[in-house]
Amino acid sequence: MFDFDTCNEARLRRDPAYDGLFFTAVRTTGIYCRPVCPVKHPLTKNVSYYPSAAAAERAGYRPCLRCRPETAPFCPAWKGTRTTVERALKMIESGALDSGSVHELAASLGIGTRHLSRLFARHIGASPVQMAQTLRIGRAKRLLDETNFHLSEIAFQAGFGSIRSFNAAFLTLYGRPPSSIRRQRIL
Numbered sequence: 001m002f003d004f005d006t007c008n009e010a011r012l013r014r015d016p017a018y019d020g021l022f023f024t025a026v027r028t029t030g031i032y033c034r035p036v037c038p039v040k041h042p043l044t045k046n047v048s049y050y051p052s053a054a055a056a057e058r059a060g061y062r063p064c065l066r067c068r069p070e071t072a073p074f075c076p077a078w079k080g081t082r083t084t085v086e087r088a089l090k091m092i093e094s095g096a097l098d099s100g101s102v103h104e105l106a107a108s109l110g111i112g113t114r115h116l117s118r119l120f121a122r123h124i125g126a127s128p129v130q131m132a133q134t135l136r137i138g139r140a141k142r143l144l145d146e147t148n149f150h151l152s153e154i155a156f157q158a159g160f161g162s163i164r165s166f167n168a169a170f171l172t173l174y175g176r177p178p179s180s181i182r183r184q185r186i187l
């Protein structure tokens with residue numbers, strides 16, 4: 001990784017020789033960019049530099065919509081990895097881990113369980129199981145807000161194996177049971 005001044009000078013002259021070699025993260029916008037990004041330069045005091053798109057994302061930055069640092073062609077390794085992670089996420093979204101195991105998910109992606117877990121730790125910052133749980137809770141929260149379904153129906157539709165695991169997951173995240181959220185809305 002280059003030092004701050006090298007990155008900063010390369011960024012200010014939009015030097016294509018550095019494209020893919022570092023990424024610029026902008027604190028004030030929460031966005032990260034390639035050095036060649038055509039968007040107006042952010043102030044030097046607001047930027048920091050990362051060696052990879054994944055590192056910038058892990059630090060909480062989102063990819064810029066103009067220069068698309070996450071799909072840049074100069075980084076084939078990351079692109080291949082990203083495709084696998086994206087496929088895994090889609091499968092988790094459609095319920096792969098609500099009924100199946102991480103082992104089965106990894107197998108259907110053609111990789112090992114440990115490799116899948118490593119990819120998730122590196123690019124998502126959470127395990128596949130945590131990701132599935134987050135998605136289930138999100139679905140449940142939407143159903144709680146938008147429908148009058150019975151709680152057991154919501155647990156089932158959101159992909160929880162039982163109302164108990166629904167209650168437990170909800171309590172962990174929000175610090176109160178789903179029934180209290182529903183009551184609050186009705187009142």
Ligand SMILES: [Zn+2]
Nearest residue numbers: 033037064067
């Ligand atoms: Zn950009």
